[in-house]
Amino acid sequence: MSVNNSQVILPNHSVVQNNASAPVHQHEVRLIWGLSIASVVVYINLYLVQGVLPLIAGTFDVAIKHATLLLSVTSFSMAFSLLLYAVISDRVGRRVPLLISLYLLLASDLLMIFVSDFSQLLALRLLQGVLLAAVPAIAMAYFKDELSKGAMLKAGAVYIAANSLGGIAGRLIGGALSLELHWQQVIGVVLLLSLLGVIAVHRLLPSHSINSGSSTLSILDKKPMSWLTSIQDDFRGFCLHLNDVKLRGIYLVGGLAFLVMVNQFSYIQLHLMAPPFNWGRFQVTLIFLCYLSGTFASFYSGGWIARFGREAVFRLALAAMFLGGLVTLMNTILAICLGFLMSSFGFFLLHSGCNAWVAQRAKIHRAKATALYLCCYYLGASLGGPYLMPFWQHWGWRGVVFASSLVLVLLAWVLFKLTRTIPFESSSTKLAAS
Known part of the structure; x- marks a missing residue:
C-alpha cells in the first residue's frame, strides 16, 4: 500500500507528508541546527591540537612526536566514553547529558589556559575525550527519537556536514592562530568560540520532546529496575x-x-x-x-x-x-x-x-x-x-x-x-x- 499521500498530525497540529520529501518544520529545524552546532564545537576542540603541535612542543619543551599524544589520548578516551553516554542517554534522556558535557568542556578549556606542564595538559585532554563523546554518541539517536521520517535523512546529512566543517575549522584555526599567538591566547580564542556555540545549542535544543508519541526508552527500560538488572x-x-x-x-x-x-x-x-x-x-x-x-x-x-x-x-x-x-x-x-x-x-x-x-x-x-x-x-x-x-x-x-x-x-x-x-x-x- 502506498504511503506517499498519507499524513501525520504532529503535536502542534501541523501537517507533514509522511515521505522522504516531507517538509521539515521549525521545531525540527531547531533540533537539527542545535545538534549540528554542537558537533562543530566538539570537532573544533578535538582537532585543534593538530594545527598547534609545534607551538605546544615549544611551549612545554617536548618533542613533536610526544605532542601528538594529545590527539591520541583524546581519541582513545572518546571512543570508549561513547558507550557510557549511550547508556546514560537511554536512561535519563538526550538533552541533559549533552548540555552538561558541553558546559564541562568549556570548563576544561578554561583550565587548559592555566596548565604549567605537559603532563597536566595530557590529563586534561584525556578528560576532554570523555566530554567530547557525548554529542556524537547521542545525536543520531536524538534525531531518530524526535524527527519525522522525512526530516531524518536531512538531519543526518546536515549533521555529518557539520562534522566535516568542525574538523576543518579546528585544524585551520589552530594552525593560523599558532603563527601569531601564544598557547594561552590560542586556547582563549577557542574557549570564546566554544562558549558562543554552546549558548546557541542551549537555546536551540527543545526543552521538551518534539514527538510526544516517541520515547527514548524502550518498554523494558521504563520498568523500575534494580541496579544489577539495569x-x-x-x-x-x-x-x-x-x-x-x-x-x-x-x-x-x-x-x-x-x-x-x-x-x-x-x-x-x-x-x-x-x-x-x-x-x-x-x-x-x-x-x-x-x-x-x-x-x-x-x-x-x-x-x-x-x-x-x-x-x-x-x-x-x-x-x-x-x-x-x-x-x-x-x-x-x-x-x-x-x-x-x-x-x-x-x-x-x-x-x-x-x-x-x-x-x-x-x-x-x-x-x-x-x-x-x-x-x-x-x-x-x-x-x-x-x-x-x-x-x-x-x-x-x-x-x-x-x-x-x-x-x-x-x-x-x-x-x-x-x-x-x-x-x-x-x-x-x-x-x-x-
Missing part, C-alpha cells in the same frame, strides 16, 4: 545490536572507511613536507580544505539516497575513495588536491549514509547502536596508523595508497554483502515487537 539490560542492549548481522556489517564499513580516510590525511602531510614540495607546517594543514567536498557530499547525501537508493550511492562513494587515491600517485599539487577532494567526497557520502542507516535500523537502545558504530569508527582510525606505517617507511606515499586500496577492496566486499543481501527484520525490531 546493568544487565544495558549489556543486553549492546549485545542485541552486535547480534544483528546487518549492523555488524555497517560498523565494519565505518571502521574501514575511517581507517583509510583519516590516516591518508596524516601521511599526505608528511609527504608534502618532504622534497620536492617542502611545505611548511601550517601550509600542510591547508590540505584539510579538501574536506569541503565531504561537506557538500554529506549535505546532499540524504536526498541522493532517497532518489537513487543506498546501493547506488555507496558504489559511487567507494569508487570516489578508490580513484581519489590513485589520482594522487601523479604526485603533483593539483593531482594530490583533486585526489583528496574525491576521497573526502566518497568518505563523507559513505559515512553519512551509514550513520543514518544505523539510526533507522535500531528500533530500541538507539544510542547504544550509534555508540557502537562510532566506537568501531574511531577504533578503525587508531588501527590505521600502525597498519600503514610499514608501507610508508618502505615505499612512501605509493605504499600508503597501495595499502589503502587493499582495505577498500575489503570494504567493497562488505558493502556488496550488505546491500545485496535480502533484507530481513533486525533483532531489535523482533524484541520490540515481543
Whole structure:
C-alpha cells in the first residue's frame, strides 16, 4: 500500500507528508541546527591540537612526536566514553547529558589556559575525550527519537556536514592562530568560540520532546529496575545490536572507511613536507580544505539516497575513495588536491549514509547502536596508523595508497554483502515487537 499521500498530525497540529520529501518544520529545524552546532564545537576542540603541535612542543619543551599524544589520548578516551553516554542517554534522556558535557568542556578549556606542564595538559585532554563523546554518541539517536521520517535523512546529512566543517575549522584555526599567538591566547580564542556555540545549542535544543508519541526508552527500560538488572539490560542492549548481522556489517564499513580516510590525511602531510614540495607546517594543514567536498557530499547525501537508493550511492562513494587515491600517485599539487577532494567526497557520502542507516535500523537502545558504530569508527582510525606505517617507511606515499586500496577492496566486499543481501527484520525490531 502506498504511503506517499498519507499524513501525520504532529503535536502542534501541523501537517507533514509522511515521505522522504516531507517538509521539515521549525521545531525540527531547531533540533537539527542545535545538534549540528554542537558537533562543530566538539570537532573544533578535538582537532585543534593538530594545527598547534609545534607551538605546544615549544611551549612545554617536548618533542613533536610526544605532542601528538594529545590527539591520541583524546581519541582513545572518546571512543570508549561513547558507550557510557549511550547508556546514560537511554536512561535519563538526550538533552541533559549533552548540555552538561558541553558546559564541562568549556570548563576544561578554561583550565587548559592555566596548565604549567605537559603532563597536566595530557590529563586534561584525556578528560576532554570523555566530554567530547557525548554529542556524537547521542545525536543520531536524538534525531531518530524526535524527527519525522522525512526530516531524518536531512538531519543526518546536515549533521555529518557539520562534522566535516568542525574538523576543518579546528585544524585551520589552530594552525593560523599558532603563527601569531601564544598557547594561552590560542586556547582563549577557542574557549570564546566554544562558549558562543554552546549558548546557541542551549537555546536551540527543545526543552521538551518534539514527538510526544516517541520515547527514548524502550518498554523494558521504563520498568523500575534494580541496579544489577539495569546493568544487565544495558549489556543486553549492546549485545542485541552486535547480534544483528546487518549492523555488524555497517560498523565494519565505518571502521574501514575511517581507517583509510583519516590516516591518508596524516601521511599526505608528511609527504608534502618532504622534497620536492617542502611545505611548511601550517601550509600542510591547508590540505584539510579538501574536506569541503565531504561537506557538500554529506549535505546532499540524504536526498541522493532517497532518489537513487543506498546501493547506488555507496558504489559511487567507494569508487570516489578508490580513484581519489590513485589520482594522487601523479604526485603533483593539483593531482594530490583533486585526489583528496574525491576521497573526502566518497568518505563523507559513505559515512553519512551509514550513520543514518544505523539510526533507522535500531528500533530500541538507539544510542547504544550509534555508540557502537562510532566506537568501531574511531577504533578503525587508531588501527590505521600502525597498519600503514610499514608501507610508508618502505615505499612512501605509493605504499600508503597501495595499502589503502587493499582495505577498500575489503570494504567493497562488505558493502556488496550488505546491500545485496535480502533484507530481513533486525533483532531489535523482533524484541520490540515481543
